[in-house]
Amino acid sequence: MNILRSLLFTSTVVLLVNHASAQADTRTLIQFSGVVVTGDSLAAVPFTNVLIKNSYRGTMSDVFGYFSFVAQEGDTLLFSAVGFKRSQYVVPTDLTEKKYSIIHQLESDTILLKEFTVYPWPSREQFDQAFLALDLPDDDYQRSLKNLSPAEMMQRMENLPPDAYQSFSYAMAQDRTKLYQSGGTPSINLFNPIAWAQFLQAWRNGDFKKKK
Numbered sequence: 001m002n003i004l005r006s007l008l009f010t011s012t013v014v015l016l017v018n019h020a021s022a023q024a025d026t027r028t029l030i031q032f033s034g035v036v037v038t039g040d041s042l043a044a045v046p047f048t049n050v051l052i053k054n055s056y057r058g059t060m061s062d063v064f065g066y067f068s069f070v071a072q073e074g075d076t077l078l079f080s081a082v083g084f085k086r087s088q089y090v091v092p093t094d095l096t097e098k099k100y101s102i103i104h105q106l107e108s109d110t111i112l113l114k115e116f117t118v119y120p121w122p123s124r125e126q127f128d129q130a131f132l133a134l135d136l137p138d139d140d141y142q143r144s145l146k147n148l149s150p151a152e153m154m155q156r157m158e159n160l161p162p163d164a165y166q167s168f169s170y171a172m173a174q175d176r177t178k179l180y181q182s183g184g185t186p187s188i189n190l191f192n193p194i195a196w197a198q199f200l201q202a203w204r205n206g207d208f209k210k211k212k
Helices: 002-024 124-132 138-147 150-158 164-180 193-205
Strands: 029-038 049-052 058-060 066-072 076-080 087-090 099-106
Parallel strands (some): 029 099
Antiparallel strands (some): 029 066, 049 058, 049 076
16 A cells, blocks of 8 residues: 555656646747758768757758757747757747758867877887898798799780680671671682681791690
8 A cells, every 4th residue: 555655646746747747838839940051061961960958859950951840939049060059949849830941050179189190110210120030931032032033924915815805806896897898708728728727827926836
């Protein structure tokens, strides 16, 4: 019974307090909306916090800087966003309609930090000592010499795929051949003396030998 009486008493007190607060605050509710933009370029400021001062009510602007929520006449709104100075706006008290909209500007907040230099070693002398004491393994050194040898580089160049210019030239040559043979019979190089001369010259140069 004591617990039940305590609960009833607490509920009654809460209801009376809420009722008194509701009667005391007779301000008109309005639909407050607007767009948050930058002060210099009028670009939208997304995800701006819009809070009513001394309360936990508010909202956040979308990716286009637009926001809308229910406020009261005379409320002080606090605007804050990363990279911008905080500002506030007071809702007018002489509104003729239950809706109000604004375009609120935020000024950029520039923070200059001191120059900070990062060194790989505590001092130049210690770097010189570490560099002179560097022990490069023989296998790494031999591997680097092998990769830089003229024969190795030539072989890598021969096995490289065609670059963008060669691919473009090959595609354009195919297009020209199709246009040249359009509406006629495709040419056969079997009886072309120039093609035979080029084949014999390539044979003498060893172009068809198997590369090791």
